[in-house]
Amino acid sequence: MKEEEDDILRKYQQSFRNLKGKIHILEQQVPVEEQMRYFRASEQWKRNAGGLLPAYDEECNHWYRQLTDREDVKSVEKKQNLLLNLANSKNPVSFRLLKQYVADGPDPDVADWAYLALMEIQIALESDYSDERQIYISTGMGGKGTKLRFYVLLVSAGGKPFESYQRQVIEREFTYAFSQVDWEIESLHIADNYAELLLLIPIAGNIKKVMGDTIQECNEYGHFLSDRYNITNVKPLTEEEIQKILEKEDEDGQAGD
Structure with missing residues (x-):
């Protein structure tokens, strides 16, 4: 390894030594640029919503039906917005639905966002139900x-x-x-x-x-x-x-x- 690469690796390892909390690592390989794009969109969603209030079960199921309706041709942007709705719903129903969506094989054009949406709502719910700090570690290779x-x-x-x-x-x-x-x-x-x-x-x-x-x-x-x-x-x-x-x-x- 080159000297500068060695220094980067050493700093990388040191950054994890004092981490305290539950660590979440995305298993799928999602490009870092796409992760940043997703979380910027999610933050904008939160600002537009003016706070996170739990969605009703009926709303979550409605968003999921729209997302999985094969006969209703939707744009990529529409599908992404539906995933953001589910990810930010603060409702366990959405977590179960997103988990099912990922397990069944999400639409290829929004697969990366589906993985990230599932991760986001899992962290949000565990933050509410546990006093333990939730830590998300992001890399391009998962x-x-x-x-x-x-x-x-x-x-x-x-x-x-x-x-x-x-x-x-x-x-x-x-x-x-x-x-x-x-x-x-x-x-x-x-x-x-x-x-x-x-x-x-x-x-x-x-x-x-x-x-x-x-x-x-x-x-x-x-x-x-x-x-x-x-x-x-x-x-x-x-x-x-x-x-x-x-x-x-x-x-x-x-x-x-």
């Missing part, structure tokens, strides 16, 4: 339970193709190391000269140490992994972005020869 989802790109040392035994070492060492610290591997893809990991990591996980130690363990079998890796919880890297990183790694390797 998470599960109290774990955040991360994408990690590992590259070979010097851009050399991995040998068969090296692929086995990567899979074995990372699987074992992560199991010891309660990290979950959702996917592992080993290409010609790089590997991609999709991970679920506890919010207080010591990412720098675990990654560094595991790379070092792999390199006990020959220095075939670069000490530098890319990690993000915004979005997975595209093939084009990966190739640029590989080219940079190759240039740095040649400069060090």
Whole structure:
């Protein structure tokens, strides 16, 4: 990792150490920009409503029927407004309806807003029913339970193709190391000269140490992994972005020869 990336990661981990309260992490992967757009719209809804008064059960059911009526063709904006109505209703009926809507598979054009609406009303209701502080952690890649989802790109040392035994070492060492610290591997893809990991990591996980130690363990079998890796919880890297990183790694390797 570069020095500035290391500093960002350290500050990121420190920000979670003193969190006290119930943590909510959106499981689905929703772009950060879309999350911001949703919450801006929700805040505007609250201002227009002049306060949050619980909606009647009949109102909640009416909004839900409108939302799910396949014969009534509605604009995306109309569907979004119906989701905001349900999210801000302060009524458990809306929570159950939104939960059902998400479980059944929401309309693709408003799926991100449906996930966020369900999260928002859950937090609002739990805030009313509990004295415990409710904390929402937002990332572009979501998470599960109290774990955040991360994408990690590992590259070979010097851009050399991995040998068969090296692929086995990567899979074995990372699987074992992560199991010891309660990290979950959702996917592992080993290409010609790089590997991609999709991970679920506890919010207080010591990412720098675990990654560094595991790379070092792999390199006990020959220095075939670069000490530098890319990690993000915004979005997975595209093939084009990966190739640029590989080219940079190759240039740095040649400069060090």
